[in-house]
Amino acid sequence: MKSPEINSLFEKNYKKIFRLALKMLKNYEDAEDATQNIMQLAYENLDSFRWEAKFSTWLYRIALNHIYSYSNKRKKQQKNVSKLNYSFPDSGNPEKRIYTEELFKKLDEIIEDLPPKQKEIFLLRYYSNLTFKKIAKILQKKVGTVKSSYFFAMKKIKESFKKKDLLDFEEQL
Amino acid sequence: MKCIKDKELMDYFNDELNKTRKKEIAAHLDGCKKCREKFREWQAIFSLTKDYVEKDKEDMQIPDFNMSKLKTISDETAEDSSFSLMRYWIKPAIAVAAVVILSLTFLFFPAKKDNLPSNDNFLVLQDDFMETTVTQVDSINIAYLEEALLQEIYSDDELRKQVLSGEFRDYYDIIMDDMRYNELEDSDLELLEKELNKLKTS
Secondary structure, three states: OOOHHHHHHHHHHHHHHHHHHHHHHOOHHHHHHHHHHHHHHHHHOHHHOOOOOOHHHHHHHHHHHHHHHHHHHHHHHOOOOOOOOOOOOOOOOHHHHHHHHHHHHHHHHHHHOOOHHHHHHHHHHHOOOOOHHHHHHHHOOOHHHHHHHHHHHHHHHHHHHHHOOOOOHHHHO | OOOOOHHHHHHHHOOOOOHHHHHHHHHHHHHOHHHHHHHHHHHHHHHHHHHHHHHHHHHOOOOOOOHHHHHHHHHHHHOOHHHHHHHHHHHHHHHHHHHHHHOOOOOOOOOOOOOOOOOOOEEEEEOOOOOEEEEEOOHHHHHHHHHHHHHHHHHOHHHHHHHHOOOHHHHHHHHHHHHOHHHOOHHHHHHHHHHHHHHHHO
């Protein structure tokens, strides 16, 4: 069963799973460790995978379960979480650069503070590039439910920017 | 045309609307200042989010992945299969068992599926990998599940504290949420029916 096709399925999904793990665990070492574990776990349990379902759906379910248990374990160990930093190239308008940096940091904080289910859907949508239909399949929810959570997440982002009078950033840039 | 709802604007920016609806929205925006303002706000948010995510992804240094590494580890751990079993399969099984004990009274067949017999002697279980199984509840099974639940509580310090301080309910809710009984897919229901028929004929 472990053919070249299987290898390519793993390779195809590795980056997306890693990005998801990194955003959820906020630490490179942990993300690498968790992603490796997820791949290993999927690899060892390939025999139990029912091939009528899509491989990536199955893999994402394993990934989410594993990332959550990894993060719980880490909370128990009270391990420090490193903040991811953004590096901006020095070229271009420095004022614009500083302003964009501010906006990105603000957005990063808002995403970090989203309720877990909304954050999960936001990350699957943006960092794993999944459709609402696919996310619904992975989470075993209705497409409407997934879209509602996503809507509330986006609304929260919008309201936070509005509250701080930051919504006119397009004009300021 | 009525003013456009936020939800529909979100669909617009996620490219979830058909061409006709998009044209209707564009026409409405031409004549409605309020909606135009709302549209502009959403547009700014979606464009910022897109830029932020692109930048974030660009900055991520993703380590190389190769299958051969996986295979080597797999071969090494093959000898210690009891460890991986304990870690990945027994735990979910015990979590499932915990719910079974707590929920013996209310059964899990979705009410809308009338064709499934609502028989108190059967339980529908789903593990962490969303595999669905049907189990017949008899005295042997109940004894096993009780033992599994006690072992789970006994082996986990935090869980034991939670039980003693009456916070077990939270743990139970998390498991219930994970199991998502009411959202079984059609393929799962077909499998259930098959399993039930097998059990009935045996």
